[in-house]
Amino acid sequence: MAIPAALQPGLKLPVIAAPMFLVSGPELVIAACKSGVIGTFPALNQRTTEGYSEWLDQIKAALGPDDARYGVNLIVHPTNSRLMADVQVTVQHQVPLVITSLGAVKDLVDAVHSYGGLVFHDVTTLRHAQKAAEAGVDGLILVCAGAGGHAGVRSPFALVDEVRQFFTGTIILSGCISTGRDIATAMMLGADFAYLGTRFINTTESMAPDAYKQMILESHAADITYTPAISGVPANFMTKSLIANGLDPKNLPEAKAMSLEHEARAWKDVWSAGQGVGSVKDVLPTAELVARLGREFDEAKSDFEKRFG
Ligand SMILES: Cc1cc2nc3c(=O)[nH]c(=O)nc-3n(C[C@H](O)[C@H](O)[C@H](O)COP(=O)(O)O)c2cc1C
Structure with a gap:
């Protein structure tokens, strides 16, 4: 070690x-x-x-x-x-x-x-x-x-x-x-x-764009959604970002198989962050x-x- x-x-x-x-x-x-x-x-x-x-x-x-x-x-x-x-x-x-x-x-x-x-x-x-x-x-x-x-x-x-x-x-x-x-x-x-x-x-x-950073400042651990719907494999996204993209966090679409071509589009619009957001204040x-x-x-x-x- x-x-x-x-x-x-x-x-x-x-x-x-x-x-x-x-x-x-x-x-x-x-x-x-x-x-x-x-x-x-x-x-x-x-x-x-x-x-x-x-x-x-x-x-x-x-x-x-x-x-x-x-x-x-x-x-x-x-x-x-x-x-x-x-x-x-x-x-x-x-x-x-x-x-x-x-x-x-x-x-x-x-x-x-x-x-x-x-x-x-x-x-x-x-x-x-x-x-x-x-x-x-x-x-x-x-x-x-x-x-x-x-x-x-x-x-x-x-x-x-x-x-x-x-x-x-x-x-x-x-x-x-x-x-x-x-x-x-x-x-x-x-x-x-x-x-x-x-x-x-x-x-x-x-x-990251300024609006992404601002959303992190406004989020807490409870504002993070863990889902395979965006990426094909489970990942954490800011719930506010899912909603801003017209998605219902409680009723997300079925996950499709992961493809890197799709990833680029998905991650540009739906912003990922971890539950540690609550500690990020600046x-x-x-x-x-x-x-x-x-x-x-x-x-x-x-x-x-x-x-x-
Ligand atoms: C927006 C975002 C994009 C990420 N992209 C990648 C990536 O391309 N490759 C990778 O190995 N990990 C990626 N990760 C995972 C990080 O490398 C790291 O494991 C994770 O952010 C650590 O957890 P934390 O965000 O709670 O500190 C990404 C994480 C975030 C938040």
Whole structure:
């Protein structure tokens, strides 16, 4: 259980700013890495593999050896026709961290390991965690109940413990982590990294429109609907956004099979966020957010020491 040495340079907090479809781009990645946390983006946020490669050039040109490392998210799904080309570009650029979603494939893991890169894989269940471990991934991202995007239903207390029983690699905890105290709690549970999505939507560098950020400010945990209707697989969306798109949250259409072509249209209109929205009270520059998370993390540690040390 540890943060891999390759991800330690420049890291000031055990935090990954999670990849978010249509939300994270180079500006957010660069700001996150310069603030001392790992910045990431989905390759599919660029329309073409060439565009993806240009973003990697931009990120690499902006970052120095003292900044935290960056990562990309690749969707391993039969409808992602770009996957092979994107993997090639990833290997050419020697991206330090590759986050795979949906499928865990040994060939991809081997390709990333060939240049010394690391692979973390998103899972929501113990069975998927076991399959990904067999594929040789370096880390498992446990996407627990209430997370933004495609989320699971397990409690983090249950899943971290079950995964730790067989997996000795890096454990990354995801779902409703919005404050420094939440990050400290994830560490206390035994995670090596906290994985924050929703909190980073409300930064000045995120690509989300202002109305999206405003809706997050106005939402609480109870305003999040978990449904497969939009994406084909269960995901969390802001209920107000479902209603704004003419959908009845209590009577949603049947889920269709997931297709990445459909995803682009769906996520542009219906806005995803996790149950952690209730802790998000502002929109601020990433550097300020990370500095505050650091202060809150330290306060949580000393508070714990005072109470139980
Ligand atoms: C708007 C949005 C888009 C997302 N898109 C992706 C994605 O493209 N790929 C991915 O692996 N995870 C995606 N996620 C999931 C996040 O990477 C992360 O697991 C999640 O946001 C963490 O939970 P939190 O939002 O409660 O912090 C998305 C999440 C949100 C909120």
